[in-house]
Amino acid sequence: MAESVPVCCPECRREHTYTPPVYQCDCGAPVVLPLRPDVPPTQVHHRTWDDSWVEVGCSACGTSVQWPQPELGCGCGTLLRLPVAPYAEHGGAGAPGPTAPEAQDASRVPPASTSGTAGRTSEATATGALEECAGKRPSRTRPSFQPVTIRTAQDARTAAAQYLRWLGFDAVRVTEKRAASGVDLRGGGIVAHVDPSTDPTGFGDVETLWLNGLNEEAGTACFSLAGYTREARMRADSLGVALFVLDLTGMPQAVNDPADDLIRSVC
Known part of the structure; x- marks a missing residue:
């Protein structure tokens, strides 16, 4: 089982606990992923696809595969990339454990229960809030969330749509073409924007998105791969996005x- 490691945000000095995701080899x-707690995390100012993947080998079969680079979003808006031991250094080290009866498909979707998580001081994480709600309503069991590995912009929209459906929003659909309104997902009571670019999402x-939600009398959610500018975070807090x-x-x-409020509202 993956062990949690302490992570300190270099921007605000906030302390986090991060558990590396566990993937499944073919x-x-x-x-x-063999994290290096002795090496400080780096801030991600501009994301590139090449830097977003890391080579890690399987200890059981020796196969070397590229997996998503571990990242952590701090509550201050800083996106951190966590260092992983080079493949030659860790020798293809993977987590020992029993062999699963069936391997997952080529998309290598990691189990949600072992995905990387980060604790924000005095704030409930998305997973924590959902688990708390699940405990209050045992008669309504929510299946584990199965994320979609992101390699393309369309994958990002699909992943966000799947998450909203998992939260309980009905009839969430992905727009076929990028609309001028900036709304990429629509569902019962929700509109969402998905930013798959390598730059932080801006306040504009x-x-x-907030104006679209106001017009459609729906809640609003924004998903970003590269995080948000400080202005965008402040504006979202004031508008309730x-x-x-x-x-x-x-x-x-x-x-x-x-x-967090959106998650609790649908639990």
């Missing part, structure tokens, strides 16, 4: 109070 064995996108950061495993993380 042979069925679990693979844990947040304001546009829920902000989520997507990592490349397709697992969203709430980064502001409206996002």
Whole structure:
């Protein structure tokens, strides 16, 4: 099982606890990314696809595969990339464990229960809030969220749509073409914007999304791969727009109070 490591945000000095995601090799064995707690995390100012993947080998079969680079979104808006031991250094080390009866498909979707998570001080994470709600309503069991590994912009929209459906929003659909309104997802009581670019989402996108939600009398949620500018976060907090950061495993993380409130409202 993956062990949690302490992470300190270099921007605000906030302390987090991060558990690396556990992936599944094609042979069925679990693979844990070997984090280096002795090396400080780096801030992601501009995301590139090449830098977003890391080579890690399977200890069971020796196969070397590229997996999403571990990342953590701090509550201050900083996106951190966590260092992983080079493949030659860790020798293809993966997490020992029993072989799964069936390997997952080629998309290598990681189990949601073992995905990387980060604790925000005095704030409930998306997963924590959902688990709390599930405990209050045992008669209504929510299946585990199965994220979609993100390699393309369409994958990002699909991952966000799947998450909203999992939260309980009905008839969430992905727009076929990027609309001028900036709304990429629509569902019962929700409109959402998905920013798959390598630059932080700006306040203009947040304001546009809020106006669309106001016009359609729906809640609003924004998903970003590269995080948000400080102005965007402040504007979202004042307008009540829920902000989520997507990592490349397709697992969203709430980064502001409206996002936590949105999660609780549908639990």
